[in-house]
Amino acid sequence: AEVEETLKRIQAHRGVIATVVINAEGIPIRTTLDNSTTVQYAGLLHQLTMTARSTVRDIDPQNDLTFLRVRTKKHEIMVAPDKEYLLIVIQNPCE
Amino acid sequence: MEIIYAYTRRRSEFGRPCHFSDRAAEVDVDIPPDPSMASAFVLRNPVDSYVQHTSTVSEHEVNTERVEVQSRGVNHVEGGWPRDIDPQDVEQTIRFRKKVEKDENYINTITHLGTLMEHCIKQNNAIDIYEEYFGEEEMAEVDDEPPSAKTINVISMLTACFDVLLLKRDPNGTKRTATHLSWHPDTYKKLAVAYSSLEFQQNVKDMSFDSYIWDLENPNKPELVLKPTSPLVILEYNPKDSHVLVGGCYNGQMAYWDTRKGGLPVEVSAVEVSHRDPVYGAIWLPSKTGMECFSASTDGQVLWWDIRKLSEPTERLVLDITRQGLLENALGAVALEFEPTMPTKFMVGTEQGIVIACNRKAKTPPEKITSTYSGHHGPVYALARNPFCPKVFLTVGDWTARIWSEEMKESPIMQTKYHLSYLTDGCWSTVRPGVFFTTRSDGVLDVWDFLFKQKDPSLSLKVCDEPLSSLQLQDNGRVVGCGSKLGTVSLLEISSGLCTLQRNEKTLATAMFERETKREKILEARHREMRLKERARSEGRESKVEEKPEEVLDRVRREFFQAVEAERQRRVREEPQRRRDKVPVGTGGAPAGTEGSASAFQGQDRAGEQA
Numbered sequence: 001a002e003v004e005e006t007l008k009r010i011q012a013h014r015g016v017i018a019t020v021v022i023n024a025e026g027i028p029i030r031t032t033l034d035n036s037t038t039v040q041y042a043g044l045l046h047q048l049t050m051t052a053r054s055t056v057r058d059i060d061p062q063n064d065l066t067f068l069r070v071r072t073k074k075h076e077i078m079v080a081p082d083k084e085y086l087l088i089v090i091q092n093p094c095e
Numbered sequence: 096m097e098i099i100y101a102y103t104r105r106r107s108e109f110g111r112p113c114h115f116s117d118r119a120a121e122v123d124v125d126i127p128p129d130p131s132m133a134s135a136f137v138l139r140n141p142v143d144s145y146v147q148h149t150s151t152v153s154e155h156e157v158n159t160e161r162v163e164v165q166s167r168g169v170n171h172v173e174g175g176w177p178r179d180i181d182p183q184d185v186e187q188t189i190r191f192r193k194k195v196e197k198d199e200n201y202i203n204t205i206t207h208l209g210t211l212m213e214h215c216i217k218q219n220n221a222i223d224i225y226e227e228y229f230g231e232e233e234m235a236e237v238d239d240e241p242p243s244a245k246t247i248n249v250i251s252m253l254t255a256c257f258d259v260l261l262l263k264r265d266p267n268g269t270k271r272t273a274t275h276l277s278w279h280p281d282t283y284k285k286l287a288v289a290y291s292s293l294e295f296q297q298n299v300k301d302m303s304f305d306s307y308i309w310d311l312e313n314p315n316k317p318e319l320v321l322k323p324t325s326p327l328v329i330l331e332y333n334p335k336d337s338h339v340l341v342g343g344c345y346n347g348q349m350a351y352w353d354t355r356k357g358g359l360p361v362e363v364s365a366v367e368v369s370h371r372d373p374v375y376g377a378i379w380l381p382s383k384t385g386m387e388c389f390s391a392s393t394d395g396q397v398l399w400w401d402i403r404k405l406s407e408p409t410e411r412l413v414l415d416i417t418r419q420g421l422l423e424n425a426l427g428a429v430a431l432e433f434e435p436t437m438p439t440k441f442m443v444g445t446e447q448g449i450v451i452a453c454n455r456k457a458k459t460p461p462e463k464i465t466s467t468y469s470g471h472h473g474p475v476y477a478l479a480r481n482p483f484c485p486k487v488f489l490t491v492g493d494w495t496a497r498i499w500s501e502e503m504k505e506s507p508i509m510q511t512k513y514h515l516s517y518l519t520d521g522c523w524s525t526v527r528p529g530v531f532f533t534t535r536s537d538g539v540l541d542v543w544d545f546l547f548k549q550k551d552p553s554l555s556l557k558v559c560d561e562p563l564s565s566l567q568l569q570d571n572g573r574v575v576g577c578g579s580k581l582g583t584v585s586l587l588e589i590s591s592g593l594c595t596l597q598r599n600e601k602t603l604a605t606a607m608f609e610r611e612t613k614r615e616k617i618l619e620a621r622h623r624e625m626r627l628k629e630r631a632r633s634e635g636r637e638s639k640v641e642e643k644p645e646e647v648l649d650r651v652r653r654e655f656f657q658a659v660e661a662e663r664q665r666r667v668r669e670e671p672q673r674r675r676d677k678v679p680v681g682t683g684g685a686p687a688g689t690e691g692s693a694s695a696f697q698g699q700d701r702a703g704e705q706a
Contacts, residue, residue, distance in 0.1 A: 003202050006209035013216045021205065027176055029195050067211060071225065078215055080208040084200065087208040093219045 010089060017075060020088040022046060029085070045088055049081045098124050271303075273578025275329040276567035280337050283569050284311045285318065286576055288584055291326030291345050293373070293564075306330055306342070308354065311586070320358045323350050328373045335385035341402065343374025343390050351402050364405040370394050376431025381438060389433075391443055395425025397453070412463055414443060414451055426451070432478040434485055440465075442488065444475030450490055452501070468504055470497060477521045477566075483528035483601055487608045491521035496533050496543075500612040505619055508611035511543065512550060520565050526572035526594050528604035534577055536562035542593060546603055554593070558585050 011019050011032060021030040022042045031038040053065040068079040071093075080087040100123060176182045177191075195201055271290040279285035287308045306327045307317035321327070325346040333339040341351045342360070347370030350360035370392035380387040386402040387409075395415070398408035415425045430444035439456040448471035453463050473493035480488040486501045487508075494514045497507035516537040524530035529546035530553075538559045541552035558577055565578040572594040576586045 003196065003205045006206055010209060010212060010216065013213070014220050016216065023195060025176075027191075029192050029201075067215065069215065076219060078212060080212050082204045082208055085204050085208070087205065087212055089212055089216065091216055091219055093223055 013091070015092040017090045017092055019090075022086045022088070024084045024086075041088060045077070045079055046086060049079050049086060053081065096126070271326070271582050272564045272580045273582050273584050274327075275331075275565050276576045276578055276584065277331045277340070278567060278569050278576070280332050280334045280570075282337075283571065283574065285309065286311065286584070286586075287321075287330050287332060287340055288578060289327040289330035289342060290582055291328050291373075293328070305358075308340075309584070319354055321352055321360075322358045323360055324348065324363060328375060329377045331377055331379060331388075333379050333385060335379075335381075339402070341377055341379065341388050343370075343377040343392075345373045347371050347374060347392060347394070349374065349377070349388075349390055349398075349400055349405060351405070362402070362405045364400065365407065368407045370396060370398065372427065375429045376443070378431055378433045378441075380433070381435045389431075389441075391428035391431045393427030393429060393446055395427055397428065397431075397443060399455075410455075412453065414445065414464070429474045430476060430478040430490075432480060432488070434480045436485060442478055442480075444478040444490060444492070446474040448472055448475060448492060450475055450478060450499070466504055468499055468507075470499075470507055471495075473517075476519055479522050479531075481523050481528060481608075482525055484605050484608055489521055489523060489531055491518045491533055494518060496521050496531070498545075498608075498611075500608065500615070503612060503615045503619070506615060508608065508615050509545070509549065511552075517562075519563060520577075522566055522568050524572050524594065525568060525570055526596055528601050529607070530593060532566055532568065532575060534558075534563035534566045538563055538579065540566070540575070540577055540587070542589065544593065546600065546607065556587070558587070559583060 007019055007021070007030060010016060018033045019030070020028055020033065020038055020041055022028045022045075026042045026046045028038045028042045033041070048070075049065070049068055052068050056063050056065045065081055068081065070077040070079075075090055075092045078089045078091065080089075176188070181187055271292045273288050274291050274293060275289040277287045277289075279287070285308060287306070289306045291306075304323055304326045306321045306323070308319040308321065310318040321330075321340075321342070323342060323344055325344040325348065327342040327350075328345055329343040331341055333341070338354045339351060340354070341349065343349055346366070348364050348366060349369060350363040352358075353361050370390065372392045372394040374390050374392045376391040377388060378390075379385075380389060380399075384401075387399065388402065389397060389399040391397045391414075395413055397412040397414065399410040400408050413425050414428060426445040426447050426449060428443045429446050432442040432444070434440070440452065440454050443451045443453065445451065449467050449469040451464055452466045452468070454465050455463065468490075471490060471492040475490050475492040477491040478488065488499055488501070490497050490499060490507075494517060495511050496518055497510040499507045511533075514535060516535045516539075519534050519536055521531060521533040524532065527544075530542065530544050533541045533543065533552075535541065538557055538561055540556045540558050540563065542554040542556075544553040547553055559579050559581075561580045561583075563577050563579050566575065567577075568575045572589075573591075574586055574588050576584055578584045
């Protein structure tokens with residue numbers, strides 16, 4: 001219910017192309033993309049987030065990763081990590 | 096020193112059993128040391144001697160095989176599902192998902208992450224942090240960079256295995272000129288080069304006829320060896336089908352290759368209907384079938400061919416400026432030019448220095464030749480239209496490069512200075528309208544930027560010591576390949592200043608060309624006026640007096656004597672003044688002398704007139 005609302009609100013923002021929620025094992029729980037793309041994003045971004053998090057913690061053990069943004073030529077991939085889940089949003093920024 | 100011990104036994108005692116008994120030790124031999132012998136030895140102190148006890152090792156060298164690496168992607172397939180759930184089964188996955196969504200933890204996490212995410216999304220939508228803030232400044236920096244070019248690759252006909260630039264001994268030893276280069280239309284890594292010897296009657300018996308297609312990744316060995324029946328003077332890739340090439344041979348035949356089928360030509364034109372001289376120009380036509388091309392040669396003909404049927408040309412044109420179509424009057428073609436945007440018109444550069452513009456679709460053969468432009472003192476080796484202003488074209492020949500406008504037939508609108516060596520080839524840059532390249536016979540490649548400087552080339556590079564024979568620019572405008580007389584092909588990368596379009600460059604260049612054209616037009620108009628005036632004046636004079644040669648002579652003589660008479664009288668008038676000033680001695684003779692000489696003159700005149 002709340003979850004639905006939140007995700008719908010996110011999806012409704014200007015420029016948002018897709019939203020994906022994956023769990024700690026990389027299984028997509030909620031997605032607005034087709035299956036094969038979702039699986040690709042899930043696998044790759046999960047690894048990337050793990051690597052980013054370990055990098056941050058290597059540099060400073062007290063620190064932790066809160067947000068990851070990958071800006072590409074075509075759009076921006078935003079990853080909000082958590083202990084168990086991962087929220088991924090792909091947005092086309094305003095240009 | 097012998098040590099002897101004698102042992103005796105009686106014969107009858109032989110064979111008797113042995114009785115062993117103890118005996119005391121006896122000294123048999125005693126050899127005392129002899130100090131005198133010590134003098135034969137030299138004392139060595141210290142003595143060093145060594146004993147080797149190491150493991151035997153040997154040295155080996157290994158050169159590994161060239162490893163080919165390929166980039167590949169990885170395809171992710173579903174995974175991570177718990178053991179009891181089969182990912183293919185949709186129902187099970189849906190059930191799993193629903194279960195997760197009911198989880199308390201999930202709800203909290205998602206709400207929390209959701210707010211975080213929204214913050215960032217709104218940030219993105221509010222400001223674009225990656226926009227170009229200082230766009231104009233960047234442009235200014237580009238201009239400061241001095242033009243330069245660097246060699247990226249040298250493909251030599253001679254290549255040897257031990258040198259990094261790879262020279263391998265050409266088995267024939269005769270070096271052939273790289274007469275023409277053609278870049279592969281899609282990948283810019285392949286280059287087809289035609290090799291032949293253009294010296295008249297210099298065909299050495301064992302000179303190879305081969306031409307090569309080189310792959311730039313592997314400059315040691317040609318990718319494909321093309322084996323025509325006679326050396327190729329020109330070789331062109333078909334822009335529509337990158338596997339097909341057409342080649343023009345030294346003996347006038349045309350041949351075409353398919354790279355998928357190997358090095359022998361798929362078909363060769365029949366000798367009787369081909370050119371009778373080396374084919375100097377061959378270009379593909381942009382037809383629907385992509386199979387048509389046309390060629391020109393110094394025998395004065397331009398022939399159109401359909402590749403599929405090389406047994407005879409589809410059309411023929413004789414380059415006779417008197418428009419009578421006679422082969423005897425025809426001019427030999429050395430360069431051919433064709434612009435795909437104007438498919439019916441093409442231009443031919445001839446050996447006599449004249450450029451002929453022709454229209455293929457004219458009704459009658461004489462009308463095919465639309466106009467001629469003469470101006471070069473020697474053969475026009477290269478002809479190219481400006482890709483941005485098609486009315487303007489460049490011709491390269493003798494010691495200059497000239498730029499012409501189609502409208503001005505009398506003279507070029509601009510030309511470079513006279514160099515010390517012949518110019519052998521030239522082409523426009525494909526990205527900048529005011530830039531063109533020329534090669535010289537002293538091995539120098541010139542890059543001219545006509546918007547920047549017209550007197551000198553912007554960049555002059557000495558590529559090699561032997562003359563450069565051909566030039567071809569890649570379509571991206573950055574890399575230029577030049578072939579030399581000894582068969583070396585050098586590839587140069589031009590600095591970005593010379594191959595990036597500046598702001599307003601196209602308008603400036605077009606404006607420059609128009610200005611020059613207008614200037615030439617004005618000059619031509621003035622010349623015409625002057626000529627007309629001259630003609631009118633001479634015609635006017637002729638209607639008054641019908642002058643025959645004798646009358647002209649009389650008139651001239653009369654005018655001459657009148658002038659002499661006038662001079663004499665002037666002197667006579669001056670003499671009395673001088674006499675009054677000077678002492679009057681022998682003055683009687685003076686006037687008489689002058690009188691006498693004048694009468695002598697007149698006597699001579701009369702004699703002349705009577706004659």
